[in-house]
Amino acid sequence: MRNERLRAVMATGGWTHAALAAAVDVDPKSVERWVDLGRTPRRTTALQAAETLGEDVHALWPRLRQPRAARGVSSELVALYDQRADLPVSAFADLITQAGKRIDVLVYAAVFLHEAYPRLNELLRERAHDGCTIRIALGDADSPNVQQRGAEERFGHGIESRCRLALMHYRPLVEVSGIELRTHGTTLYDSVYRADDQMLVNGHVWGVNAYASPVWHLRRSDNGSMFDTYAESFDAVWATARPVEG
Template structure:
């Protein structure tokens, strides 16, 4: 089916297939197929042509909007790991060290970070002193949801003890300017490690320990994208959490 919208825009602007092809850097026969056969150019080429015509690219080729919505891989996805155990601890540390404005951590325990990197508290303190706002949400060992997770992962009371250990690890951060540590009792669907506009998301699966579950690395690109969805989830949990007192 011919693309009558494209034909009309070209006619109104005095464009020929040859002149538009030159701007879009394609063969004139390609432009002829766009017009006469309704062919849809590649996205990059379509944007070049639409810019030359001073027309909305989706008005000329509505199918591009549908293709964008159906894209299988989000542009926010930097990397995907099959298991958290596949992610080098340095990836978590480098992410946190890169923060300039905000660090948000939502976990039940995540004591593997303190165990693998004994300087973690020093690093977080340095980031806070440099002006980072920091929110750390740990699991409440007395929460039924935390205890249920232990049963589901066949970890028993181990997860509760690890939550208590995580609070102990974070005690030196209590009272540091810009740092808040709280405990939450929510069902944890994902562990989140955010540094400014980057985030590591450790998914949680029924009956699977967190180290064996996938992790994806996100970088925020657009308002309302995947990154913002996870960030809003963090905020919702944070509102339910209670401050940890110094001991």
């Protein structure tokens, strides 16, 4: 449901989606979702946006007035796995296969996908041909953050070589319509694999390789905000990433 109060306040003040997004340091698409879909931002972001607009935060987002009841399990959590190695690669491939509109991948390398599923590029081409928008963000091997991650995992230069290998795997997709490939140098707290309203999130643990770290399977729900938090995080990294040229 559209947030008419927010739309009116922004219109009165001459605020565009892009201008408000820049003021509160979020992606413009997040602001668009606040207005057009009635999404409620995280409390800290909502407070900052309300202050920027000169409006009461509860007038813009009444849901924030209601205290949240404690929940044992999020309504968005489909499954939790002790480590990524517990998931067969087919779980990632099935997720991609089911996508109809959007596929987002945020990793440093994740070369296990191509190694265990050689058809991955072909599958991504098929999804793009059927209308999916596909965004793949890989780690920049020359980034200090990537190199630091390698040191923390005690892999030395191993992660840097894996980033370069991942880029080699994905590079043939650069010229495919609907697929965009970028490299990023951010500190990566989680690897994200999104297909429409479902997402696999591989948490990163200091000193532990990603294959031995937990994975949670999320499905977007009107009663939760976890999925959108990770989606917005992807958008923020994507905005800083550099396109890979063909």
